[in-house]
Amino acid sequence: MLIRTHDASTPAASDITPREVWRNRRHLLAAAGGTALGVTLPALASTAAKASGTIMQGGDSKAQKLAATASKLSTPERATPYKVVTTYNNFYEFGTEKDDPVKHAHRLRTRPWSVRVEGEVAKPRSFDIEELLTLAPLEERIYRMRCVEGWSMVSPWIGYPLAELIRRVEPTSKARYAEFVTLADPKQMNGLAVPVISWPYMEALRLDEAMHPLTLFTVGLYGEVLPNQNGAPVRLVVPWKYGFKSAKSLVSIRFVEKQPNTSWMRSSPEEYGFYSNVNPEVSHPRWSQATERRLGEDGFMQRRRPTLMMNGYADQVGSLYAGMDLRRNF
Ligand SMILES: Nc1nc2c(c(=O)[nH]1)N[C@H]1C(S)=C(S)[C@@H](COP(=O)(O)O)O[C@H]1N2
Numbered sequence: 001m002l003i004r005t006h007d008a009s010t011p012a013a014s015d016i017t018p019r020e021v022w023r024n025r026r027h028l029l030a031a032a033g034g035t036a037l038g039v040t041l042p043a044l045a046s047t048a049a050k051a052s053g054t055i056m057q058g059g060d061s062k063a064q065k066l067a068a069t070a071s072k073l074s075t076p077e078r079a080t081p082y083k084v085v086t087t088y089n090n091f092y093e094f095g096t097e098k099d100d101p102v103k104h105a106h107r108l109r110t111r112p113w114s115v116r117v118e119g120e121v122a123k124p125r126s127f128d129i130e131e132l133l134t135l136a137p138l139e140e141r142i143y144r145m146r147c148v149e150g151w152s153m154v155s156p157w158i159g160y161p162l163a164e165l166i167r168r169v170e171p172t173s174k175a176r177y178a179e180f181v182t183l184a185d186p187k188q189m190n191g192l193a194v195p196v197i198s199w200p201y202m203e204a205l206r207l208d209e210a211m212h213p214l215t216l217f218t219v220g221l222y223g224e225v226l227p228n229q230n231g232a233p234v235r236l237v238v239p240w241k242y243g244f245k246s247a248k249s250l251v252s253i254r255f256v257e258k259q260p261n262t263s264w265m266r267s268s269p270e271e272y273g274f275y276s277n278v279n280p281e282v283s284h285p286r287w288s289q290a291t292e293r294r295l296g297e298d299g300f301m302q303r304r305r306p307t308l309m310m311n312g313y314a315d316q317v318g319s320l321y322a323g324m325d326l327r328r329n330f
Pocket residue numbers: 085088089090091092093145146147148182201229230231242243244245246247248249
């Protein structure tokens with residue numbers, strides 16, 4: 001199949017996020033990023049909010065702020081409002097309704113936390129959360145996110161390329177895939193009582209996908225540490241794939257030789273393939289993937305927008321799939 005590239009879609013007329021506020025804040029973050037990476041800067045958000053008279057955060061004012069430099073890999077599109085990004089979530093460990101994660105994820109304990117990296121690597125080891133927060137310079141990456149269910153958002157993540165972490169453990173020549181395992185603790189996660197998929201939530205990428213500069217090891221959102229409902233304390237964000245590949249609340253990464261079976265492949269192999277690249281030309285067996293609804297843009301009459309090949313990232317990642325039949329490798 002031919003991989004076509006598209007221009008980034010033009011923002012719609014309705015302007016819900018006060019763009020100036022967010023842009024202003026991004027500049028402040030960028031300015032701070034050069035000198036103070038990953039430190040607490042409580043003054044930052046409040047300064048921007050005061051300057052505009054708008055509470056952009058909407059979040060917990062006690063949440064740790066993260067200084068990050070603005071990335072050239074960000075989309076120029078307007079970020080989806082904070083309120084939407086943090087209250088309309090998929091995190092089945094806390095229930096399957098969109099508002100379940102924001103209601104229940106406060107029970108998630110994010111300290112102590114560590115991520116075990118093992119398997120086909122020369123230097124297997126655990127990374128403590130404090131080390132993970134400062135492993136590499138933090139960048140703000142504003143990414144389009146496309147859920148397999150047909151909605152999309154634009155989220156201002158903070159993190160660094162997963163490749164930074166991978167390099168430190170030195171994958172062996174047998175490491176062809178990376179498997180991501182996320183927390184499954186029934187004491188903290190009410191949703192585990194329901195076997196919607198096989199727990200723990202398990203995702204995987206081919207090694208070259210995992211090493212791609214767009215693949216973000218994510219520690220923050222909207223200038224702060226990740227809210228629990230968005231996958232605290234650390235998650236993956238893989239913007240050219242359907243949202244479910246972006247596993248939340250990671251506890252281990254395993255490097256393996258054979259292609260792993262992910263949780264979604266196990267639950268419904270004909271619906272969820274290993275690659276799950278966003279592709280408007282390949283329908284889900286139960287619905288088309290050609291269009292999407294951009295959350296936060298509003299109105300019941302809002303037109304669905306066309307979904308872009310590889311979610312608009314085909315220029316950057318298309319070569320990873322050269323010569324592959326994307327209809328078979330869905
Ligand atoms: N552990 C875990 N990770 C997960 C999920 C989940 O249920 N559990 N849902 C996925 C899906 S379907 C989507 S669309 C995104 C949503 O991320 P967000 O709520 O931060 O926007 O998380 C993904 N990561």
